[in-house]
Every structure is written in structure tokens, then in C-alpha cells.
Amino acid sequence: MKKSGQATINDVARLAGVSKKTVSRVINHSPLLNEETRERVEKVIAEIGYVPNPQARALALRRNFLIGLIHDNPNPHTVLNVQQGLLEVLRDTEFELIVHPVDRGSPTMLDDIRRFVERQRPFGVMLLPPISENDSLAALCAEYGARYVRMGSAAFDDAEHMVASNDREAVRGAVTHLIEAGHRRIGLVLGPHGFRSAFERQQGYEAALHDAGIPVQRTLTAQGDYTFESGMRAAERLLDLSPRPTAVFSSNDTMAAGVLHTARQRGLDIPRDLSIVGFDDTSIASQIWPPLTTVRWPIATMARAAALKLIDEEDADDAGESLFVSTLVRRASVAAPAE
Template sequence: MSKPRAPEDGPADVSRRRPNINDIARLAGVSKKTVSRVINASPFVRAETRERIEAVIAELGYAPDPQARGLAYGRAFLIGLVYDNPNPQYVVNMQLGLLDGMKGSGFELVVHPCDRSSPTFLEDLRSFVERQRLFGVVLTPSVSEDERAATIMAEIGCAYVRVASVSLDQPEHMIETRDRLGGREAAAHLAELGHTRIAFVSGPRSFRSSHERRSGFEEALEERGLHLAKAFAVEGAYTYESGIERGRELLAMSPAPTAIFAGNDEMAAGVLQAARQAGLRVPEDLSVVGFDDFQIASRLWPTLTTVRTPTREIGRLAVERLMGREDDGRDPKSRLPSLVVRESTAPPPCRD
């Protein structure tokens, strides 16, 4: 006489232990392969089937094991963030955006800070991707602007998306931040306030964003009959300290500028400090504009007029493109730079 078959677990029974992919398939009435397709965001699953599987996953609180998936597919379900950026808030905001886009996907994030000036930069990058067996990589400025990095990804066969101020690759590999538009916004604002002696503190020359922000700034000034004087164009390092140093240099000139556009908020904060040290009031004696609109901009005194770049949103979009997900229909304008006017800008003093 055959032994009676034990009854299969129902949702309540499964919830008392860690559910696996077999449980999801059985309770949803589909194959394990179909469940795997839903987990991996494959488009080849009917909408009603996807909804049924996702409902079971949500009910059981199922989360795929990245290590087990990596063994099964011969690759890790890991996405790498590669950066060489002196601004820690940019890196944090980008990470938050990537995590937003990865939510519910079963992927995990690993980060790789690097130094493009290092003689082992390319070797270290290749080693990082191969050692981790990454599914894909998001490259941010200034690494994203280095064609050698993209070439390595192609050679390894690793999916990648580049975040950069201009298009440098095929559309599927690019998120363009359009920094030139932000520079135009800053110039237009200061010109409309009546400033004519306007200075610019750029970021490092090794960053494409520095050139794009300056180009847009100069274009918009020239359209209004103004120009950026050579003496008023100085290079910073995208750091607070460099903002102080360049700010001191500019404010020691005679005549000094009545407005300074800094290439990021960290340098703008340094310019504000240099103005205080020089005994100048902002915005009565000097207007200051930054770029990024990170948290520091609204916490300074006076609060900083700046060009907002939606870094977190860009990170979300980058990782979703990397995973092959379709755009969710959000307004593309939400990803473009836009001016945020606060307390650090006003018309020039009467002596201008």
C-alpha cells in the first residue's frame, strides 16, 4: 500500500518559514521559469500573470537570494556604482537614486571609488567588475567621460550606463544631464538683475561638466550683450576650500565682481565665506549663485540661489535603463537643470 502524500503548504504554512521560488510558482499556478522572468523584469510575461505572481510575492514577503541567483545564472545580481567625484553629497544622492530604481528587483548595490589620475585606474576598474561578476555598472562623472572606461565595459561584456553632461555614447548607454542649460539659467538670472561685472569659478578642467557649465554661462551672457572677462574666470576644484581661495582672489580685484557664479554649491559656500572675511554683505554687496541644489544650499546663510540638478532622479533613471526597464512616463523636464532663487542674489549695488 502506497504511503499517502503529504499535503502541500498553503500561504499560511509557507509564511512560517522562508519562502522560495518553488513556493511562489506553486501558489501562483505557474512555472518556476515564469516566476524568474517576473523577478528579472522580463517583458515576456502577460500582464495578468505578472500581477498574480507579484501579489503572491508581496503576500509572502519573498526576496530572491542574490548569491543563489548568481550561481544559477553564472553572474552576480550586483550593480556597481563607479565614481571619482570630490563632492560627497553627489555620491550620496546618486546612491539613493540607484537604490530607488533597484527597489523590489532583487539586485544589490556595490560602490567603487576611484582616482582617474592613478596609473592603475583602468586595471583597478577591470578587476572590480570581473571580481564581483557584476550584472552592470553605472559610470558617473568624471569616469563616465573617459572613453577607456566604456571600452573596458564593452570588452568584458558588462552592461553599463554613463551619466554625463552631454551625449557620449549610444542612447541605451547614456543619461545626459544637460549642464550647459544650467549655466545659461545662472547667467540669465544675474544679467536680468542688472549685473555686468560677473565672475565664474569653474570646476576642474578634467570634468566635462566644468566646460559645459561655462559654455552655457558665456553663451547666455553674450546674448545679453555681456561677456565673461578673462580675469573673472578662475578654476576651482569642486571643493569648499577652493571656493574660499578663488573667492578671495576675485574679491581682491579692483574693480571686483558684483556677482559670482560658482560651478557647484560647495564652491559657492566657500565664496560666501570669502565674502564674509572681506567684510562684504550678501546679497547687498555681492550676489552668489551655485550649482546642484544639494542640502547645503538651503542651510547656508543667506540661503543659496542655485541651479538644481535632479541627481537622485538621474540615478533612478540610470539604473532602470541598465536593468532594461521601460521609462515610467515622468516628464523629461524633471531631469533638466532649473534655477532655484533664494536669498543670495539681488540687484547690484548702486556703485556698479
């Protein structure tokens, strides 16, 4: 029997009859193990007094036990929810989270990220949209041996490197809900230029109109950038139309709140005079009045799945779930049109 601190991960693996990879999963509280295996490994760890040495492992792997979250996202709710999901998985493991915001408009963005990866030597990196859609950034992570997972509104990489939502179909269902309520003039507040989510959500909006035989009118589309103020500006343009829309789908909840604010300033009743639907199901959706009908984006669930892909040293064929379904949450901001 070795004294505490002298036992190695190889000793644990040999005595428990498992691989080092399995021991690592036990140490990192992976849910991908059956209880019998977990208990057997934990019993051996306790019996021989094995204490993981992150510094030694990091030196051997030439990696620190850091998970990097790299983002350039204008929506603080998105970043906060991703952090929450990641931390739920990383808690009580050897891993720590390090957040690295970047400027996707900077010509030196890739060089900045290269310096970050060289300096921190992260074990893995999670990439948020829209920079997750940059193939050069994914290649950079691979070049330095850092695991990476890309978050997106559609799948554009292998399962081991992807957590994706079904934005197009989710929005199609949300706009169909407005059509079924009797709306035919439905405005759209777009997301920012260059975001795949903005494109996918616009495609879902247009698909729902095509399904119902309703022409797509560009005059009913207003540009936004996922901020409250851009939602207000978009509403000003849409509500100046004659006839104005009887409903608006907004590409996120924050802009939807801006639409509601502007409509209220004009004396409109929500939902009698204007129905509004958002996307995300952030806290603002249930806090404003009336509570917002919206698409629930399972972002924290996606982040948890991404964390598991990053810290579990598993094969690509066993990469875990990659597609996550968004669902419509019906609240009080939708009603039949008054006219």
C-alpha cells in the same frame, strides 16, 4: 502544484502567460509594468510557492546580483545623492549596491577596474563623472558583459547607457537671471580641469554673456576644484580685482559657500555688495545665510533612472528617460547691484 522552493521562474512565466523577463521585473519591483500584469504574476507566484533563488540565477547568468557604483568624484554630496537614488530602486529587490572608488589620475585605473569587474562579476555598473566620460571604461564593462550606465552633464552615449543633465542651458538661465537683475561684471568659479560638467557650465556662462552683448573677460574667471577651499581661493582672486565683480556664478554649491565665506570675511554684505549663484542645490545651499540661489541638479532622480536601466532587462528601444532638466531655485543671495 509544486511544493515551495521547487517551482521555477519558467513555471511562473508559463502559468501567468508572460515572459521570464516580465516575471523578473515583478520580482524586482519594476515600475514599468501595468498593475494587471503585476497582480497576475504575483498571484501565480503565491499559488505555486515560487521562491527566487539568486544564487542559482547568478550561476546561470555567470553574474552576481550586484550593482557597482564606480566613481572618482571630489564632491561627497554627489556620491551620497547618487547612492540614495540607487538604493531607493534596489531596495526590496535581489540586487545589492557595491561602491568602488578609484583614482582617475592613476595610470593603473583601468586595470584596477578590470580586476574589480572580474572579481565581483557585477550585474551592472553605474559610472559617475568624470570617469564616465572615458570610452575605454565603458568598453571594458561591455567586454565583461556588465550592463553600464554613464552619468554626465551632456549626452555622449546611447540612451540605454546614459543619464544626462542639461548643464549648459541650466547655467545659461542662471547667469541670465543675474544679468536681468542688473549685473554686468559677473565672475565665474570654474570646476576642475578634465570634468565635462566644468566645461558645460563654463559654456553656459559664456552663452548668457553673449546673449546680453557682454564681453567675456578672462580676468573674471577663477579656477576651482569643487571644494570649499578652492571657492575661497577663487573669491580672493576675484574680489582683489578693481573694479571687482558685483556677482559670482560658482560651478557648484560647495565652492559658492567658499565664495560667500571669503566675501563675509572682507566685510561684504550678501547680496547687497555681491550676489552669488551656485549649482547642485545640495543641503548647504539652504543652510548657509543668506540661502543660496542655485541650479537644482536632479541627481537622485538621474540615479533612480540609471538603476532602472541596469536592473530591467529591456531592449535599447525602451531604455527609459535619459535627459533630465535642471532648474533654477531662487533664494536670497541675489539682488540688484548697489552701484
